[in-house]
Amino acid sequence: MGVAAIRTEGLTKRYGKVAALDHLDLDVVEGEVIGYLGPNGAGKTTTIRLLLGLIQPSEGHGEIFGLDCQRHPIEAHRRLAFVAGEANLWWSLTGAETLHLLGRVQGQVDKAYREELIARFDLDPTKKVRAYSKGNRQKLILIGALMARPDLLVLDEPTSGLDPLMEQAFRHSIHEARERGQTVFLSSHIMSEVEALCDRVGILREGRLVEMGTLAQMRHLSALTVEATFSEGSVPDLSGVPGVSSVQVDGRLVRCQVRGSVEPLLKALVAAGVTELLSREPSLEELFLAQYGVHGKSPDTSHDAS
Amino acid sequence: MQAEIADKKEAQVGRWPGTVVARLTARGAARSGVIWGSIFAIAIASSAISYSGIYKTLAQRDALAVAYGSNHATSALLGPAWQLQTVAGFTVFKVSMALMILGAVWGLLTSTRLLRGEEENGRWDLLLAGQTTRRRATAQALGGLAAGVFTLWAVASLVTVLSGLDSKVKIAAGPALYFSTAMVATAVMFLAVGALTSQLGATRRQAAAYAAAFLGVSYAVRMIADAGVGMHWLIWASPLGWVEELRPLTVPQPIALLPIIAFTMVVAAGAIHLSGTRDIGASIVPDRLATQPHLRLLSGPTGLAIRMMRPTVIGWWVAIVLSSFLYGFIARSAGATISRSSVEGLLSKLGAPGTGADAILGVCFLVLAALVAFVAANQVTAARSEESGGRLDHLLVGPLSRASWLWGRIRVAVVVVLVDGLTAGVFAWLGAASQHSQVSFTTLLAAGLNIVPPAISILGVGVLALGVWPRAAAIVVYTLLGWSLFVVLIGGIGVTSHWVLDTSVFHDMASAPAVPPNWEASGAMVAVGSLAALLGGFAFRRRDLQGE
């Protein structure tokens, strides 16, 4: 374990009576790529703006590389770069001018890497920001952040508006960052992206962190979907088997979910003469939907979302 | 927020899909029409009532008529003076040029905001999706603007007719209506001009700049016509000239309505036609979308502020150069008329005691002070829009403290108003020297410096607002500026309450060069401004950044 790149303790932000973020405790290890998920309005942007010192917490505090976000923002900001989901830029500047400005403000630029990124993202830097499409503006701020090669990349829905090719270029860049040991904090609604890139995933709901762990851990906690086909006339009743839930019978096909050890289920299946067996782990999307599909219920009781 | 607006608009599309553009535009225009109509009303009423209060005797009124009646310098500046012996004549003379320009500025800002501005923000995409053609949408928007200018006219007319009922003013309803109509005529024409330039320029700023340039030319043309150099026929070449030729309340000439109506129709038709020949979001005048990078200023937030403010700042600087030169130019002949006609007292009521060119310049520098204060207010709103537009985020997530960003903006603003003030002094002197006036360079330079402190106070209060109530910063600075000017106006008509007068940033400013600058009062103003800015800075460091 290295130094904590991000640490928050009881970080809270209230707007009037609404807690946009409610006592968040977060630990991000240096070099980790963290996915930060949650439905609209869950508090992802709020978390990020608190970490960046753009807004003040109502309670608690956050640190970046051990530096308090509110008290030492300048030192903390030397080590990070930020990409917002909406590229609000200076419309009369060209792409090249914007990158130059962002580089100067940030204070560190890997110029060769910048050129590489411009080529990779296929951006025409001579155009004015006003003339860019939304996706192109998004590329511009992505390049602006990546080119600094900061120790920490804070990304808030960084790929909104990017086409699939550019999404690939983005993933490539994040892999590069990870190989260089940079820490990445990625808030996103694109599950496949988070699944492909992140070491750990946090899920936020109504301002509270409801899940945090590696994908494997989260899968372990969640149910495995099993589909079994039996020969004529021998469909067993599986509802009494330990760990099994949500049993559905469809002719000779039985669909059920199992959590914990699969041994009791396997024994029951073999005993009943199973002919075909299919099982798969839930995707991140299914985990996420399980978390939110049935509002307020725990993942155990939620049904298979596929 | 954005989504909310979109929702609202969608709901409206649902009701009468055919007229949605007209209704939205009308609503936007009517709202500001009411505000500006009230400003027109205050100006007209206060001027009419004050005249009857100050110039009670016929002898005083005759003196006034002699002073201005045949003065080419003032007629070039303010338009010709007719029948100054009457309340009506004086009112027209005193307020009409200011209202004509104000009306034109309102018109061009409103129509470029509601046409090009809304289009630039992408709102028209939503409205036009399958509903109507571009041409019909533009025609509808013009209809909406007409509704807006109608509210302005209605408010101004109501108050004009009411103040005409005053026993000392006594203006009949018919002529009063004709007068308010004349005062709104420039607004009508420049709404159309703004609609046309909204087709030409790619951004709201560009569209407004084209329309403003046309206004500048119109003003300059009528100025030559009224300068007494034998070219009065030129008056018919300028939209502002047509309004002047309406001659309300004095020797009415309704025939001048013809060119006004024809011009409005032709320009509006042109706007509708052009809107059909281009794509949504595109412009007729080619927009340079790709250029060589100019990196010199872009090395930090302060350079960025300079780069982004440059067009506006230069625009205002040119306006200050031209008007101060003009004021210097006319000062001598206007001043000569004053001494001859022994009405020194009159000007002193406007805050400029003394005689001759100095006294006239004293009043002119008040106008320049207002311009410079406006520049300061503009700097505050520009800083606020960096924050509300989300662009400030990109700067503050770097190793840059909020204090140094704000300090950079303040520094730029202070340098700009300082340069503007000194420029006013230098060019007023150049204008005066070109006419061999005996006004010394140092006196006018000091007068230029003298108009800076009120701008610094506005700036300071603006920074305080940025710190503690950012969403209201623009309203705070523009209200303070408008109120300050209003107080000067009512101060001119004899209001003496200190409680009222001290709320104006211009009240403690000495009317240099008519009287020597009061550097102590100026120092106090700068101190108050700095203190306010300091408090604002502290508050800014500890608050949340806030969007719109």
Ligand SMILES: Nc1ncnc2c1ncn2[C@@H]1O[C@H](COP(=O)(O)OP(=O)(O)OP(=O)(O)O)[C@@H](O)[C@H]1O
């Ligand atoms: N300035 C504000 N004033 C009041 N409420 C706010 C403000 N900013 C955010 N909120 C509220 O805080 C909550 C969290 O918002 P936040 O923007 O952090 O959500 P998010 O997880 O980023 O959502 P999304 O996925 O839509 O980006 C929301 O309920 C939002 O309405």
Ligand SMILES: [Mg+2]
């Ligand atoms: Mg968000």
